[in-house]
Amino acid sequence: MNAKRLGLLHEMVPQAVRVAVLVNPANTTTAETTLRVIPEAARALGLQIAVLKAGTSQEIETAFATLRRELADALFVGPDPVFLSRRLQIALLAMRQGIPTALFSREMVEAGGLMSYGTDVAEMFHQVGIYTGHILKGAKPADLPVLQSTKFEFVINLQTAKALGIEVPNSIQLLADEIIE
DSSP states (O other): HHHHHHHHHHHHHHHHEEEEEEOOTTHHHHHHHHHHHHHHHHHTTTOOOEEHHHHHHHHHHHHHHHHHHHSEEEEEEEHHHHHHHHHHHHHHHHHHHHHHESSSOOOHHHHSEEEEEEEHHHHHHHHHHHHHHHHHOOOOOGGGGOOOOEEEEEEHHHHHHHHOOOOHHHHHHOOSSEEOO
């Protein structure tokens, strides 16, 4: 999913060559997964990456200050609950710096981020409800199969794109599950 998100960012902003990748080092599993996948995906797309680490509001501010100094062309935000909870801060900082962002959740795009590609949370909760129903009807949780998300959504914020001076190609808009205008 991270490689797909990076690819979509590259299609939306093909002139972006230097991409900063923001991860939360306290969330080692997600950070390590992101940092294992992204360098290879970036090489395949001809992109250069710089890793930024943040886990608090102040560290996010510091990461954006570094982002400005490093002259990154775009920002890839790794999936993390801290970043979701700080979505307004991230969206505002990205807009102030005029930096396109690839995010992992619809809520972050609704807050003003450029685009997201990630798990359809409503579908995920639907599956949790089905599991709960099976358990309430007597199924043993250990007997139920482990499911992974199979439904993902691509969301674009055209207001943000316009503010950043990005013309989103029709071919990309057609791929989107939702466009925020």
